[in-house]
Amino acid sequence: MKTLICDCNRTMPLDAPALSQALAATPGASTDGLEHVHSLLCRREAGAFQRAAIATGAGDDLLVACTQERPLFLELAQQTEGAAALDERPIRFVNIRESGGWSRDARHATPKIAALLAAAQLPPPEPVATVGYRSSGRCLVIGPAEAAERAALLLGSQMEATLLVDGGHIAQNHDRPVHHGRLTRLAGWLGRFEAEWESTNPIDLDLCTRCNACVEACPEGAIGLGYQVDMDRCRSHRDCVRVCDAAGAIDFTRPPQVVREHFDLVLDLQAAPALGMHQPPQGYFRTGGDGTALMEAVLALREMTGEFEKPRFFRYEQRLCAHSRNEQIGCSACIDICSAQAVSSDASNKGKARAGKAGGGIVVEPHLCVGCGACTTVCPSGALSYAYPGMADQGRRLRTLLGAYAQAGGRDAALLLHGEEAGTPRIEALGRAARLDRTLNGVPARVLPVPLWHPASAGLDLWLAAIAYGASQVWVLLTGDEAPPYRQALAEQVAVGQALLSGMGYAGEHLRLIEAADTRALDAALRAPPAQGVARPAAFALQADKRGTLELALEHLLASAPAPAEAIALPAAGSPFGSLQVDPDRCTLCLACVGACPPRALGDNPERPQLLFTEKQCVQCGLCASTCPEDAITLEPRLWLADAGRARKAPRVLNEMAPFHCVRCAKPFGTLLAIERMVSKLAGHAAFQGAAAERLKMCGDCRVIDLHTRPDEVRIQQLPR
Structure with a gap:
């Protein structure tokens, strides 16, 4: 190159x-x-x-x-x-001017510029699958009649506009379909919107010829140029029906009409949006009463006829998903955070096998996904992973960037992760401002900008890997247009990551969200002092498996840790690590939690009644706690570093108890506490009296034998235990 x-x-x-x-x-x-x-x-x-x-x-x-x-x-x-x-x-x-060449310490920016050039020379990321759209230009315009007509004229003849109005004067010319009604549902995406509205008015605008005979005939003036009857003013003279006899557009006996139609595009001119999500789907434009926004939307809509595609931003592995198991809901982080409402629960299939896979999990609609990556950031198990670019490409870029920076003599590198669309202009604006304003420093020589598709697409695994690669700090630039749940989730991830690094003894603030309202605030934020980094940069490659990347990063950070604690308490919100506390007075060792655990952190011992737990596998999804019929399980967010972190990798006993012995053959089965509770709960039940009650204390084989040999009344000979 x-x-x-x-x-x-x-x-x-x-x-x-x-x-x-x-x-x-x-x-x-x-x-x-x-x-x-x-x-x-x-x-x-x-x-x-x-x-x-x-x-x-x-x-x-x-x-x-x-x-x-x-x-x-x-x-x-x-x-x-x-x-x-x-x-x-x-x-x-590649930009080397605003990102460093025009800063006050530009003479010390050679390592940074070398790093930016080295990263820009990397081969492009591996291609990903795409999602296709097809639009023929059929556009639904929703809003007041006059505004909708003006918008339809601006769209031009190449667009097939249909108007859905609720008030205002309707144009005399019948140039396009016009409907009057209340929108009750709008869903879909570019090329596949489904709109549903309800019309209760006696006048059918499809049949109306705009002759104005009804307007002139109505003695109460209940009909205007919107060609709808004001039912509060109408006194049932029905003169309008008489003069419209030929067209038949007015019918007071017509029941409310529910209309469903499909459209490729939607232009929403209403004050209140038809789709209220923070990130609406492609093909939906809302302008309200903003004339500038209307012109921008019209220009965009006129270009949206044909076939389009975008990257499929995510990968999903249902087997790792901790959303639902055994008719219980656990983690719902991805569903809660998605601002495009692209992620939904598939709990209707919970516990049922389908297509050879376990039921449950989530469904991600790729046509609605906008690629923010927040769902992958908050996913504790790695069931959702970001694909554009993938972790291997991201890791290669970070290693190259930090490696070239260090090779050129750079120290205390701070990575500034930012969105390409909104963050890049902020950084460039700071560089240009610092060129002329001597009170500004510009982007410091130790700050390396790293563009992402969206700042929420990178989380704890990437941040900790960057620190392990030799970065002193990782900062995430927010520009104010991020969805509130994104900001909260990133703040939670920062709190977890900082707790981990501080608990290992690394001094300083390593992770931070930078929310700069203007250029001067951004300039001040970038002057923060460096934090303590690792003595030797790591060489591992980022894994496609999120948990794998986290474990590699933690192992390297722990190996260089100045003063690691034996256990690091972590915030409950957003923690992907932790232990479980089991109340032995409540737990019956029914092992329902074992079957519910997606990462198999919980297990049993075939030889004796024990509940085993491997802390390294736990993702703190909470399915075990929600599944437990005795409410005996409590989550404990933490990172256990005993025995240099090896203790968390080995199974340990959370609870054990004496087995119960069959009263007929003395074979151990179940646990003493479980059988006692079962007998106690069924003591008053009519079906479990006499011999039937005694069968509850038998193993499965003896219960069947006893039912066949003594079906009426069974005399049980107690055997010694």
């Missing part, structure tokens, strides 16, 4: 030899092109870009360290004779 760097008219102190040396020590990085620093690559030295575009043929990438002039470079490449087509040799771009 050839890399072109430019100091933007000598406004950045770039050191080409130092950058080349740093990249030479980074595995997989290329130093081609770093022998020269350009000053006006987009203007006077554009020929150097054209020569590079010709020299890098098909299959070989070209990296330009400038994002401001990206459109110009792309156009120039297309016009350069001999240059490979962009689809054969894509051109990449």
Whole structure:
């Protein structure tokens, strides 16, 4: 890969030899092109870009360290004779100017710039499956009649607009379908919306010819240019029915009509949204009374005819899901947090096998998913994982970024995770402001911006892995447009992660949410002091299994921990680690909890009545507690580090008790407490009197034998225990 760097008219102190040396020590990085620093690559030295575009043929990438002039470079490449087509040799771009070159400590930013270049040279992430949409342009416009008509005109003739109005004057021209009614249901997504509305008015707008005869005939003036009867004013003269006899549009005896229709797109002009979720589905636009928003929506809608696709952002493994088991609900974190309402419960199948799989779990509708990744962040078991990009690609990027930074002599790296759409402009705005305002520092030399599709797509596993890779801190930039549940979930993850690191003895604040309202606040937040990191960076690769990544990160952090506690208490909210407390006076060792535990943290002993527990496997989903018929289980969020963390990996006994011996053959079965409670609870039941009551104390084999040999009355000879 050839890399072109430019100091933007000598406004950045770039050191080409130092950058080349740093990249030479980074595995997989290329130093081609770093022998020269350009000053006006987009203007006077554009020929150097054209020569590079010709020299890098098909299959070989070209990296330009400038994002401001990206459109110009792309156009120039297309016009350069001999240059490979962009689809054969894509051109990449990376920002080194606003992200560090224009900061007050830019002279110390060589390690950062080397890291950004090394990460930008990585191969693109593995492709993921896509989700398809098809739209023919059939659009439902909901709102007041006049506003809906104006919007329909703006949509133009290429869109097939249908109006659903509830008040206002309806246009005289019958140019498009117009319905009057109250919207009762709207669901779906681009190309597949289903709308349902109820019409109770006597006038059918489909049949109405807008002749205005009814308006003129009504003595109470109960009919206006909205062509609906005001029933509060109507006195049942029915003159309107008489004058509309030919068209037959007015019928006071017609029952309320429920209409269901399908649409590809929805334009909502109402004051209150038809879809109230924070992140509405693709194809739904709400403008209210905002004229600017209306124009933006119309422009977007006019481009939404045809076939479209987007990445399938998630992977789901039902076998790991801790949502429901044995007719009980456990973890519902993904359902609660999804702002697009793309995740729903599949508890209707709880406990029942279907398609060869255990019942229960969740359902994720990929057409509604917007890729925020919050569900994968809060999932304790890893049943939901983020796929765009996957953890392997994310890990490769972090290792390269932090490795190149350290190789170039950088210290105390702070990763700034931010959303591509909202966070990138904030960071660039700070860099531009610092160029002119001497009171601002800009993005510090130790802060490495890491763009994500959405800031909620990365959580505890990625953060702790980054600390293990050598980052001093991990910060998440929030811009204010995130859904409130996302912010809460990220705050909970930060609290858990910080408790883990502090409990191991690492000094300082390692994890933080940065909620900067403006450029000056962001500048101040980025000047926070560094925290204590690991002595030796880790080399493990991030796993597709979330729990696997967490365990690898914890093992490395524990190996370097300055002063680890034996047990670290964790916040109850969001903790993926913990133990269980079992009340021995309540527990009967019925083992219902064992069957309910998705990660198999709970187990039994075939040889004797014991409840075994492997703490490493526990995800604190709570299914065991909700399943327990005796309410004997309590969750205890913590990380147990006894014996250097090895103790939590071995099964231990949570509860055990003496077995009950069959009163007929003396074979042990069940537990003494369980049999005593069963006999006590059934003592007053008519079906369990006399011999039947005594059979409760027999093993399964003896119970069957006794039923067949003495069906009427059984004299039990007590055998010694």
